[in-house]
Amino acid sequence: MAESLKEYTSLHLGGPAKRFIHAKSEGELIAAVKEADSAGEPLLIMGGGSNVLIGDEGFAGTVVRVETKGNSFSVDACSGGIITVAAGENWDEFVKWSIDNGFVGMESLSGIPGTIGASPIQNIGAYGHEVAEFIARVRTFDRKSGEQKTFSNTECGFEYRSSLFKREKDRYVILDVTFQLEKGEMSLPIKYEELARALKVNLGDRVLIGDARSAVLSLRALKGMLLDENDRDTWSAGSFFVNPIVTSEVAAKLPADAPRWPQSDGRVKTSAAWLMERAGVKKGDCHEGAGVSTKHVLALVNNGNAKASDIIELARSSRSAVKEKFGIVLEPEVQFVGITL
Numbered sequence: 638m639a640e641s642l643k644e645y646t647s648l649h650l651g652g653p654a655k656r657f658i659h660a661k662s663e664g665e666l667i668a669a670v671k672e673a674d675s676a677g678e679p680l681l682i683m684g685g686g687s688n689v690l691i692g693d694e695g696f697a698g699t700v701v702r703v704e705t706k707g708n709s710f711s712v713d714a715c716s717g718g719i720i721t722v723a724a725g726e727n728w729d730e731f732v733k734w735s736i737d738n739g740f741v742g743m744e745s746l747s748g749i750p751g752t753i754g755a756s757p758i759q760n761i762g763a764y765g766h767e768v769a770e771f772i773a774r775v776r777t778f779d780r781k782s783g784e785q786k787t788f789s790n791t792e793c794g795f796e797y798r799s800s801l802f803k804r805e806k807d808r809y810v811i812l813d814v815t816f817q818l819e820k821g822e823m824s825l826p827i828k829y830e831e832l833a834r835a836l837k838v839n840l841g842d843r844v845l846i847g848d849a850r851s852a853v854l855s856l857r858a859l860k861g862m863l864l865d866e867n868d869r870d871t872w873s874a875g876s877f878f879v880n881p882i883v884t885s886e887v888a889a890k891l892p893a894d895a896p897r898w899p900q901s902d903g904r905v906k907t908s909a910a911w912l913m914e915r916a917g918v919k920k921g922d923c924h925e926g927a928g929v930s931t932k933h934v935l936a937l938v939n940n941g942n943a944k945a946s947d948i949i950e951l952a953r954s955s956r957s958a959v960k961e962k963f964g965i966v967l968e969p970e971v972q973f974v975g976i977t978l
């Protein structure tokens with residue numbers, strides 16, 4: 638019987654796959670990709686399914702779920718820890734492992750769902766840090782050349798919620814990621830006001846890495862940003878839209894209390910959640926089975942009986958409201974499969 642993709646996505650949405658492969662080793666992963674490509678069969682690589690919205694018709698091709706496991710590491714006094722982790726490993730289990738083993742850096746990125754292999758794709762980030770700061774290299778299988786290719790950090794072309802792997806969609810299968818982390822007990826300086834408040838410290842202070850992780854996990858739980866089967870507010874794909882980066886002229890026209898984070902290229906990042914709320918989108922708003930999370934306006938959720946098209950309708954109306962009020966077009970963070978916004 639065809640596998641239903643809804644079993645494999647955090648939105649609990651997605652119709653059947655024509656063929657579904659659980660790739661448990663790197664050999665199986667590369668063989669499955671090569672086979673689909675040489676047969677001209679549509680191919681979808683999946684990790685934890687926490688950043689995808691898959692249509693109710695499903696996927697008329699091969700879905701390969703990356704379930705490769707394993708890590709290796711070395712530590713020395715100069716370079717700290719060099720840790721290589723297989724693409725199919727769970728992101729947060731790795732974060733916890735790194736903290737338990739006295740590596741510094743990952744604490745702000747605690748609790749993000751998904752796999753190691755997906756982490757460089759949209760350069761995951763939270764609480765003032767992004768994974769690009771800690772990646773030494775990414776090893777891939779290049780579907781175009783049929784060869785393996787390793788990218789140094791600079792070659793990955795990391796940007797805010799983007800990378801070369803996202804821009805050249807469907808070309809590179811990520812096999813493993815190598816991180817470089819310092820050893821220590823204290824966190825990186827706290828860069829995010831809400832986290833500093835929760836920890837009762839000032840911006841720039843350091844705390845024990847375990848304390849930083851606990852505070853991040855608590856904040857995420859309050860926003861429905863920690864996966865929990867029993868909490869429908871977490872049946873989402875995380876933030877549906879990225880925070881828009883606009884020109885300084887556009888930023889100057891926003892109301893005085895709009896969040897503004899200046900970027901190194903002179904542009905200004907503002908908050909998608911703030912724009913949505915000011916445009917009238919409210920937590921708990923519903924369209925058929927889809928809803929705006931009751932905890933976080935940026936997360937669109939499946940209230941239990943949503944269709945993928947319900948989520949799309951809600952996303953469209955939120956996007957139109959922001960465009961009408963501020964003239965800014967929100968761009969999705971979520972990857973769409975078999976459905977468009």
Ligand SMILES: Cc1cc2nc3c(=O)[nH]c(=O)nc-3n(C[C@H](O)[C@H](O)[C@H](O)COP(=O)(O)OP(=O)(O)OC[C@H]3O[C@@H](n4cnc5c(N)ncnc54)[C@H](O)[C@@H]3O)c2cc1C
Nearest residue numbers: 684685686687688750751752754755761762810811874875
């Ligand atoms: C509750 C919740 C909270 C979240 N919070 C955050 C957050 O704070 N910060 C943040 O940045 N993101 C967040 N996200 C989004 C998501 O967790 C990340 O984008 C995560 O990296 C996705 O990992 P995944 O394994 O689930 O990827 P999937 O959803 O399975 O795939 C995402 C994309 O990557 C591709 N892909 C996956 N694995 C590979 C691979 N090995 N090789 C090539 N392509 C691959 C897929 O084809 C797809 O296009 C959140 C999501 C949820 C549900």
